[in-house]
Amino acid sequence: MCYNEKDAIAEEREERTLKTVFIVDDNDVNLLSAEEALNEQYRVYTLKSARVMLELLEVIKPDLILLDIEMPEINGFEAMRLLKSNSRYAGISVIFLTGRCDETAEVLGFEMGAVDFITKPFSRLVLLNRIKTHLDIDDIIHEQTAEIRKQKDELQRLKDSIVSGLARVVENRDNMTGEHIERTTTYIKILLKALLQSGVYADEISRWDIESVALSARLHDVGKVAVSDLILNKPGKLTGEEFETMKKHVLEGEKIIGDIIDESGDQIFLHNAKLFAGCHHERWNGTGYPRGLKGEEIPLQGRIMAIVDVYDALVSDRPYKSAFSHEQAMSIISENRGSHFDPAIVDVFMEVHDRFAEVRSSQ
Secondary structure (H helix, E strand, O other), X not given: OOHHHHHHHHHHHHHHHOEEEEEEOOOHHHHHHHHHHHOOOEXXXXXXXXXXHXXXXXXXXXXXXXXXXXXXXOOHHHHHHHHHOOOOOOOOEEXXXXXXXXXXXXXXXXXXXXXXXXXXXOOHHHHHHHHHHHHHHHHXXXXXXXXXXXXXXXXXXXXXXXXXXXXXXXXXXXOOOOOHXXXXXXXXXXXXXXXXXXXXXXXXXXXXXXXXXXXXXXXXXXXXXXXOHHHHOOOOOOOHHHHHHHHOHHHHHHHHHHHHHHHHOOOHHHHHHHHHHHHOOOOXXXXXXXXXXXXXXXXXXXXXXHHHHHHHHHOOOEOOEOOOOHHHHHHHHHHOEOOOEOHHHHHHHHHOHHHHHHHHHHO
């Protein structure tokens, strides 16, 4: 490779790594002075108005903006307001340029999110040092943010694996449930998204992280770890006494998750898991267990899980029964609308039942 080719590649790489700076000022002299001071170290765009800046932002996102305050048409403060109101540009560092010392203006500018003020006329060294300082700070923040995001993702994967592992322990002890946890997790997501789209309980669900809520639902049967294998895997219908013992898995699940909350803090994920565990056998008419809650006394998590849990039990083989068809399961859930199940949730379930059938047939 000849020297010229190497030089051209080096220049191209350097160009790609240069930080981009917008200089926005209606004064040609100020624009020229700032450009001459910066163009050796930065990719510089000189813009004579905030309107032109906003147009250029559609195609180029700078690392920093030098923004004059006193400009016709759109002044610096109004331009700043427009920048901060747009999520695409809100994170861009802005340094105000001003021709006069004005404490009130500085206070307002910093309140709006400016990182600094530079008084005109400015010296080349002051301008370079101020810009370098703030761009270096931005780099540090971006690096730390990326590291925090990486650590958060790693913790999320760890939490997912722990929850899934614990759920698998429960499922492996219960020979009757098969892939119950995997299917109900998918059903939960389908139903939550459908409820949100239809506007049913949307005010509450819109505040939820659907992926996190669905993950927490995997622990709804965690209390079964406290139930004897003889009862859990009995090849036939349970006696009345055995059924009463089986029912205790709900409160045991609440206790297990409650103990974790006491140790680690009441995180929203664990709060949801506890509600799924403790309320999924309650019934709309108040005849469920463990507390006989009625109607909207039952937390929404429990009312949603009730339909999902029963549907999967109906369409799955059990030692005491063969799997019902999807149509039979739909009929049973419909018949129990307003007695066992929240009628509004049943209505939404009926709108997306075919997606439940697809999940069941794919297992």
